[in-house]
Each structure stands twice: as structure tokens, then as C-alpha cells.
Amino acid sequence: MERDSHQDGAVQSVDTYDPPSETILPADTLATSLSLLGNHTFPDLLEGNSVAVEKEKSADLHLSDVTPKEQGLNEEISSNQVKKLETAKTENSECQSNESSQPEDRETEDGDMDNDRSDSGEFVVTMLAKAKLEEQGIGVKGRSSPLLEAGTQESPAFMSHRDEDVTADSWRKHRKHVFVLSEAGKPIYSRYGSEEALSSTMGVMMALVSFVQSGDNIIRSVYSEEHTMVFLQKGPLVLVCVSSSRQSEQQLRGELLYVYYQIISMLTQASISRIFEHKKNYDLRRLLAGSEKILDGLLNLVDSDPSFLLAAVHCLPLASSLRDTLSQILQKAITPNLVFSILIAKNQLLTIVQEKTVIEDTRLEPADVHLLLNLIGASSAFQAGEIWTPICLPLFNPDCYFYAYISYLDPPECTVCLLLLSTDKEAFYAVAECKRKIEEAMVAQNSLSLIAKAQSYSVSQVGVSDLRHFMYKPFDVPDNYRQLTQFTSPEMEAPYSSDEEKMRLLDLYRYMHSRIHSTSRPLKLIYHVAERETLLAWVTSKFELYTCFSPLVTKACAITAITKLLRWIKKEEDRLFIRYPPKYSTTPNPSKSSRIFLNPLLTLVGLDRH
Amino acid sequence: MEDNLPAVPGGAQRHSVTLTRPVQTLRVKMVLLGSSGVGKSSLALRFSKNELRSTSPTVGCAYLTSVVHLSDVTLRFEIWDTAGQEKYHSVTPLYYRGAHAALLVYDISKRETFIRAQLWLKELEKQYIPGSTVIWLVGNKCDLDQDRQVSVQDGLGLANERGLFFTETSALSGDQVNELLLAIAHRVYECIGVQQGGLSEWQEMPLVNVHHRHTFNPFASCCKVGP
Ligand SMILES: Nc1nc2c(ncn2[C@@H]2O[C@H](COP(=O)(O)OP(=O)(O)OP(=O)(O)O)[C@@H](O)[C@H]2O)c(=O)[nH]1
Ligand SMILES: [Mg+2]
Numbered sequence: 063m064e065r066d067s068h069q070d071g072a073v074q075s076v077d078t079y080d081p082p083s084e085t086i087l088p089a090d091t092l093a094t095s096l097s098l099l100g101n102h103t104f105p106d107l108l109e110g111n112s113v114a115v116e117k118e119k120s121a122d123l124h125l126s127d128v129t130p131k132e133q134g135l136n137e138e139i140s141s142n143q144v145k146k147l148e149t150a151k152t153e154n155s156e157c158q159s160n161e162s163s164q165p166e167d168r169e170t171e172d173g174d175m176d177n178d179r180s181d182s183g184e185f186v187v188t189m190l191a192k193a194k195l196e197e198q199g200i201g202v203k204g205r206s207s208p209l210l211e212a213g214t215q216e217s218p219a220f221m222s223h224r225d226e227d228v229t230a231d232s233w234r235k236h237r238k239h240v241f242v243l244s245e246a247g248k249p250i251y252s253r254y255g256s257e258e259a260l261s262s263t264m265g266v267m268m269a270l271v272s273f274v275q276s277g278d279n280i281i282r283s284v285y286s287e288e289h290t291m292v293f294l295q296k297g298p299l300v301l302v303c304v305s306s307s308r309q310s311e312q313q314l315r316g317e318l319l320y321v322y323y324q325i326i327s328m329l330t331q332a333s334i335s336r337i338f339e340h341k342k343n344y345d346l347r348r349l350l351a352g353s354e355k356i357l358d359g360l361l362n363l364v365d366s367d368p369s370f371l372l373a374a375v376h377c378l379p380l381a382s383s384l385r386d387t388l389s390q391i392l393q394k395a396i397t398p399n400l401v402f403s404i405l406i407a408k409n410q411l412l413t414i415v416q417e418k419t420v421i422e423d424t425r426l427e428p429a430d431v432h433l434l435l436n437l438i439g440a441s442s443a444f445q446a447g448e449i450w451t452p453i454c455l456p457l458f459n460p461d462c463y464f465y466a467y468i469s470y471l472d473p474p475e476c477t478v479c480l481l482l483l484s485t486d487k488e489a490f491y492a493v494a495e496c497k498r499k500i501e502e503a504m505v506a507q508n509s510l511s512l513i514a515k516a517q518s519y520s521v522s523q524v525g526v527s528d529l530r531h532f533m534y535k536p537f538d539v540p541d542n543y544r545q546l547t548q549f550t551s552p553e554m555e556a557p558y559s560s561d562e563e564k565m566r567l568l569d570l571y572r573y574m575h576s577r578i579h580s581t582s583r584p585l586k587l588i589y590h591v592a593e594r595e596t597l598l599a600w601v602t603s604k605f606e607l608y609t610c611f612s613p614l615v616t617k618a619c620a621i622t623a624i625t626k627l628l629r630w631i632k633k634e635e636d637r638l639f640i641r642y643p644p645k646y647s648t649t650p651n652p653s654k655s656s657r658i659f660l661n662p663l664l665t666l667v668g669l670d671r672h
Numbered sequence: 673m674e675d676n677l678p679a680v681p682g683g684a685q686r687h688s689v690t691l692t693r694p695v696q697t698l699r700v701k702m703v704l705l706g707s708s709g710v711g712k713s714s715l716a717l718r719f720s721k722n723e724l725r726s727t728s729p730t731v732g733c734a735y736l737t738s739v740v741h742l743s744d745v746t747l748r749f750e751i752w753d754t755a756g757q758e759k760y761h762s763v764t765p766l767y768y769r770g771a772h773a774a775l776l777v778y779d780i781s782k783r784e785t786f787i788r789a790q791l792w793l794k795e796l797e798k799q800y801i802p803g804s805t806v807i808w809l810v811g812n813k814c815d816l817d818q819d820r821q822v823s824v825q826d827g828l829g830l831a832n833e834r835g836l837f838f839t840e841t842s843a844l845s846g847d848q849v850n851e852l853l854l855a856i857a858h859r860v861y862e863c864i865g866v867q868q869g870g871l872s873e874w875q876e877m878p879l880v881n882v883h884h885r886h887t888f889n890p891f892a893s894c895c896k897v898g899p
Binding site for chain 2: 348352441442443444453488490
């Protein structure tokens with residue numbers, strides 16, 4: 063676990079000792095805790111009999127489902143050396159201490175970035191730095207050939223990132239860089255700095271990818287003292303992340319996958335493949351021109367919104383009666399080929415209803431919802447009227463377009479947004495008519511003012527004094543089987559009010575998450591004493607839970623608190639979650655017509671033609 | 673039919689002010705085409721709400737409405753403000769099909785947008801049914817006269833050569849914007865409205881799919897994304 067070694071910034075020896083404050087609760091510790099619990103109900107702990115392990119299926123895990131496989135942890139705990147088989151990685155293994163409570167200092171070295179690149183592990187970064195120097199002479203050549211669209215110079219805010227001097231130190235110090243390039247090494251997207259200015263940097267990256275490929279291998283990551291560089295190749299696209307955020311490789315790869323999917327959502331996988339089959343060195347920026355903002359927005363969200371980390375959707379808490387009313391309103395305003403009706407407020411989900419026959423066996427993936435929410439949040443374009451646009455839901459089908467009708471219901475404030483997805487590109491007028499029906503019904507029921515009152519909740523409502531924050535993600539249970547994966551989380555309040563503190567808490571969660579989901583040594587329960595707070599992460603077959611307590615909380619207290627918290631969530635779940643996402647059928651005889659219905663979906667929306 | 677222009681939510685209610693005698697309301701489909709950033713959305717917003725707002729690049733297509741009262745008829749413009757970004761080019765036929773008016777918008781301070789407008793014209797002419805579409809060349813951002821890269825003569829010349837109407841506007845200052853919409857209304861009514869079945873009548877509940885007279889498959893063209 064290279065993460066851990068990162069924490070001791072200065073230490074470079076191979077056998078870095080793990081931050082001692084980390085307590086992996088082994089079975090006996092838990093038993094002690096349990097005995098402390100007395101007759102408290104803690105069913106999942108008892109049932110699992112010990113700390114168990116959750117294995118990850120693949121690198122794509124963040125976007126797919128977690129299949130809990132319970133295993134004993136006993137050997138894992140004793141195995142101190144964890145080696146990973148990354149290509150070109152500076153190997154750092156670590157020891158795991160079981161019992162110790164010396165507070166670690168994770169924060170101090172976060173800020174200062176050491177520019178000394180003598181370490182051999184820095185070679186890529188050095189190469190990249192060299193590459194940058196070499197192209198200083200090139201300057202930024204304008205993007206605007208007559209053939210190119212002139213759409214890239216719109217927003218000044220977004221220009222500032224593009225305009226960044228890629229040779230400056232400040233550019234290097236960004237916490238997380240993301241680059242997208244084509245297999246031919248052509249730049250497609252860079253989070254900071256213009257792609258032109260970075261073209262030789264990306265060339266170096268591609269050279270690296272190809273070099274490893276030529277040895278029949280795949281480059282996955284490069285580790286240096288300060289940076290983790292993660293590669294993801296998807297079809298003709300190569301995505302690279304250079305991060306100093308201390309996130310795990312899996313998490314970073316998951317984020318790259320979101321970036322890939324956002325690109326797919328605009329262009330579809332089929333058309334990207336076709337383009338590059340046709341012309342290997344095609345400049346995909348032509349097609350992405352103007353969409354950089356959407357990718358920028360996505361990456362900002364990925365950093366600041368735990369929905370992406372948890373691969374779950376966060377809905378706005380709402381009295382279940384009101385949510386039901388809204389769902390019914392949506393369900394009554396339907397038309398053939400309308401498959402999803404989604405209501406969003408303050409960039410959070412209010413409700414989703416879906417046509418039954420289309421997706422009887424396919425659920426809407428959280429990632430697809432995230433991409434939609436990001437698209438709507440990243441652009442003010444949707445405030446301009448009623449939008450009708452092709453859009454692909456990559457996890458639903460990466461090669462097909464839906465047609466999305468998007469309109470705000472409360473102009474000019476524009477906080478409540480309606481999204482109607484149809485498989486019929488000609489259905490605009492019919493779908494727009496649905497919106498008018500929805501609007502009328504919402505006026506009649508005074509829904510908008512009720513929605514306006516809805517807000518996220520405070521952790522104080524839970525009534526556990528030491529609890530500062532939590533994230534709770536239930537897994538499939540019988541009554542939400544095949545429903546959207548959701549999680550609930552209170553507002554981040556003091557001491558996590560500032561952006562820096564919010565980010566720090568999220569980083570702690572990311573760290574806990576990476577431990578829980580480690581491929582080499584997954585954990586089921588982690589009690590982590592940090593300097594300014596104590597965290598407890600716990601995954602069972604029913605849920606995944608991350609909690610943050612004040613630093614002085616005892617283990618026993620934390621466990622009692624969690625019991626209370628779980629009870630509270632149970633009590634409030636109708637308000638916290640979309641409980642029974644309703645499905646409806648536009649066809650009188652669903653069992654018969656489902657096939658007939660699905661076919662036009664694939665052929666009409668399909669893109670297999672040339 | 674009748675005199676009342678019902679308040680359509682999000683639609684044209686602001687225009688439904690004082691109408692005293694019964695006149696027919698006809699639907700006009702108008703599409704705005706042109707490079708990204710030339711000001712199509714800004715123009716559309718002026719047409720529809722006489723507002724000026726900072727805009728983001730359009731996603732797909734924005735649908736707005738605007739009502740224009742002529743002496744003996746009311747025209748309800750259904751404005752399809754298309755996205756100029758190249759990734760949407762392949763789907764644009766979906767939006768311009770069956771349009772009664774097409775505005776080819778360019779930015780007088782960017783030569784390449786004028787060239788792009790001519791490409792759109794070619795594209796439109798492939799589908800062109802004479803007498804069914806009023807095509808208008810619009811040189812926007814005429815407030816940027818100091819940065820002008822396309823002269824008035826260039827615009828006029830192209831318009832004359834290809835039989836288009838031509839106007840220079842500024843969505844920023846509002847210069848010539850209302851005049852343009854009114855002129856389009858007159859032209860459309862003269863050229864198409866008088867024909868039998870040229871313009872359909874508007875009812876509060878528009879007939880679904882009333883616009884889909886031509887039935888080629890736009891998805892065929894949707895596939896030729898790329899070079
Ligand atoms: N100076 C000046 N600027 C204008 C004018 N019209 C629009 N703009 C500006 O040009 C930029 C782009 O305008 P939009 O209306 O969004 O352009 P668009 O053609 O809709 O672009 P896409 O939706 O990407 O196709 C905005 O910053 C507008 O404020 C104008 O008449 N004069
Ligand atoms: Mg626009």
C-alpha cells in the first residue's frame with residue numbers, strides 16, 4: 063500500500079513503517095468491542111463473526127457493483143509486505159501495525175511540494191518536465207484554422223485554465239492533472255493548460271504507453287515520491303492522471319473512467335472508434351470543442367462530491383409523501399418512447415421514474431446519473447429555453463443516443479430541472495407536452511414551493527454528540543433490488559465548513575475507502591485515529607458506512623454511536639432515499655411488447671450504419 | 673384558433689398582451705444555424721424575450737418561441753436555436769428539417785464563420801424545396817465594426833448571388849434585431865403563409881409530429897461524424 067508510505071513524506075526506505083495510528087481491528091479487538099457493547103444490537107458484526115474481506119472484481123469497480131465476498135482476514139493481517147506489480151513503479155512496501163494510537167500527522171506534508179527530482183521514481187515527472195521545456199519555443203498556436211470551429215474561446219473563467227503557462231511551477235503544483243490523448247499521441251484534453259502547449263508532454267506519455275505495449279504489457283501506473291501517475295486505455299483513447307492527492311490507483315482509475323464516460327456521453331463509443339478507424343491521427347478536439355467546460359466541471363465534482371467515490375447517487379431528502387406526489391406527477395405525464403423522467407433540484411435528484419419494459423432488467427447506473435447531473439450543472443445552456451439534445455448513457459449503452467428534453471421549471475431561478483429521456487428523436491413536441499402537463503400538475507399541487515423548502519440535513523439531527531459527519535450507502539436489499547444505488551450524507555458543517563477542510567475530510571474518506579477496497583488487502587472495518595478527528599469505516603453485506611467523529615471518541619463510544627446512527631437512518635430512510643422508484647408501462651401488455659419495444663430502441667438509436 | 677393567445681408556460685405569454693380582434697395564429701418554424709459563438713443564442717433570446725444574457729455554448733438545440741403580430745395574422749415563431757459546435761453537426765438536420773425560415777448567422781469579426789455559413793447554405797440547399805424556406809443571411813456582432821473581417825459588401829454579394837435575404841445585426845446592442853424578426857415574419861407570410869397548407873395553424877395543444885412531413889432518416893447522417 064503505497065499510500066501509507068506517502069504519508070511519511072520524508073521517509074524513502076523500502077520498509078516504511080505504517081503510520082502507527084492506524085488500527086485495523088482484528089477479530090479479537092472486535093470481540094472486545096462487542097463485549098463492551100453488551101446487549102446492544104449489532105447484527106452484522108455478529109453474523110460476520112470476524113472482520114471480513116471484500117474483494118474487488120476489477121479496476122472498474124467504482125462504477126460497477128460491489129459483490130461482497132466474505133473471507134477471513136487473519137492471514138492478511140499478518141502479511142506485512144504488500145507488493146504490487148505495477149510496471150515501472152518505485153516499490154514501497156509497508157508494515158502494518160495492529161495496535162498503536164500515536165496520532166499521525168497527515169496534513170503537514172500536504173502543502174509543500176518538494177521540487178527535488180533526484181529520486182529515480184521521479185523519472186517520468188522529470189521526463190514530462192523536460193518535455194515541457196522543449197516546447198517552450200513552440201508557443202501557443204491558435205486553434206482556429208478555418209476548418210476548426212471558433213467555439214472554444216467563450217467563457218473567460220474557463221480560458222484562465224486553458225491559458226495557464228504549462229512551464230510554470232504553479233502548473234506543476236496542481237493537485238491532480240488529467241490528460242486525454244489519442245493513440246497517435248494527439249492531445250485531446252488537459253485539465254490545466256492548453257492541449258497545444260502540452261502536445262509534446264502528451265507525446266512522451268504516449269511513448270511510454272507504446273513502449274510498454276511493445277513488450278506485450280500494459281502500463282498501469284507510475285509512482286514517484288509525490289505523484290501517482292495512472293494510465294487508462296479505452297479503445298483509441300488514452301487517459302492519464304498525474305496526482306499528488308494520495309488517492310489510490312483504483313480510485314484515480316475510476317475517475318479517469320468517469321472522464322472517458324463523459325466523453326462517450328457526448329460522442330458515443332461507436333463513433334469514436336469509427337473516427338479513429340478512419341483516420342488514426344484525427345484531432346478529436348474538433349468534436350470536443352466547447353465541451354472542455356463539461357470535463358472541467360466533472361473533474362471538480364469528482365474532487366468535491368463523494369457520489370463519485372461511492373458510485374452512488376445522493377438524493378435530496380424529501381418527505382416521502384411529497385416525493386411520491388412528484389413521482390406520480392411524472393408518471394402521469396408520459397408518451398410513447400419516453401423511458402426516463404428525472405426531476406432534479408439544486409443539482410440533486412428528487413425522483414426518477416422509468417418505463418418498465420425497457421429496463422426491466424437493466425437498472426440506471428449511478429454513473430450515468432452523475433454524468434447527466436454534471437452536464438446540467440456545468441452549463442447554463444439549459445436555462446435558455448427547452449433543450450432537445452442527443453445524449454448517450456454510456457453504462458446503459460455506450461453506442462446509442464437517447465434524446466433528452468431538458469428544461470428548468472422555475473425560471474429565472476433555475477433550480478428545479480426536468481429531464482425527460484426518449485428513444486425517439488422525433489418526439490420533441492410530444493415530450494414537451496409532457497413537460498407542460500408536469501408543470502400544470504406541479505402548480506396545482508404547489509410542488510415548487512414545497513421543493514424549495516427541501517434541504518440537506520444536519521448531522522445534529524442524528525443526536526449523537528461526537529458524530530461530525532458520515533456517508534451511508536446501503537447495498538441491494540430485497541426492497542430496493544435493481545434500483546439505483548444511493549447513499550445519504552449530512553451537510554458538511556463546522557469544522558468542515560471551509561473548502562480546505564471539506565477537502566481534507568474527503569481525503570480522509572478517500573483514504574478509508576481505498577483501504578476498504580484495496581485489491582491486495584481489503585478490509586471490512588477500519589478505526590483510524592487521525593490528528594484532528596477519528597474515523598471509522600465499516601462495510602457489511604448490507605451497507606458501506608464512513609463516519610467521522612471528534613478526535614477523542616473512544617472505540618466503544620464510536621460503536622455505540624454507529625448503532626444509534628443506523629437506527630436513525632432506518633427511521634428516516636423514507637425521507638433520505640428514493641424508496642420505491644416507480645416504474646410504469648406505456649404499453650398495455652408489457653410482457654409481450656417488451657421485445658418489440660427494445661428493438662426500435664436499438665435500431666433507431668443505433669449507430670452501426672456508415 | 674380565435675383571439676386569445678393562451679399563456680403557454682415558458683412560452684409566449686409575454687406577447688399575449690392586447691389582442692382585440694380575432695386573428696389566425698400560424699406556426700412558423702425557424703432555425704438558427706452557424707458556427708459556435710456567432711451569437712445565435714443571443715439573437716434567439718432577443719427574439720423571444722428581448723433579453724440579453726450571458727450565454728453558454730448551446731447543447732444540442734434550444735427551443736424558444738416568439739409571437740409576432742402582423743396586420744392580419746399572428747405568427748408564432750418556434751425558434752430552433754442549434755448548437756454550432758461541430759459535434760452536433762451530424763444531428764442538425766433533425767432541427768432544420770421542415771423549417772420555414774433559416775437564419776445563417778456569422779460573426780462579422782470572424783472570417784471563418786462567414787465561410788462556415790456558406791457551408792451551411794450548401795447543406796440547406798441539398799434539402800431545399802424552392803418556395804418552402806426563407807433563407808436569411810445574418811451578419812451578427814455589427815457592433816464590433818472596428819474588428820470587422822467580413823465587409824457588408826461580402827455579405828450582400830453572397831446574398832444576391834444565392835438569392836438570400838441579408839441583414840447585419842447586433843444581439844448585444846439590439847440593433848436591427850426586432851426589425852429582422854419583423855422582416856422575416858413578413859417574408860414568411862408572403863412567401864409561404866399564403867400557399868395552401870404552407871403554414872399550419874397553431875392550437876394550444878400542438879399536434880404532435882405535425883412537422884414531420886419529410887421522412888428521411890436523419891440518423892443516417894448522424895453516422896458520418898468525423899473527418
Ligand atoms: N459584441 C457582441 N458580442 C455578441 C453579440 N452576440 C453575441 N455575442 C457574444 O458572443 C458570445 C457567444 O454568443 P452565443 O449567443 O452563445 O453564440 P452561439 O452562436 O449561440 O454559440 P453556440 O451555441 O455554441 O453555437 C457571447 O459571449 C455573447 O455575449 C453581438 O452582437 N455583439
Ligand atoms: Mg447557442
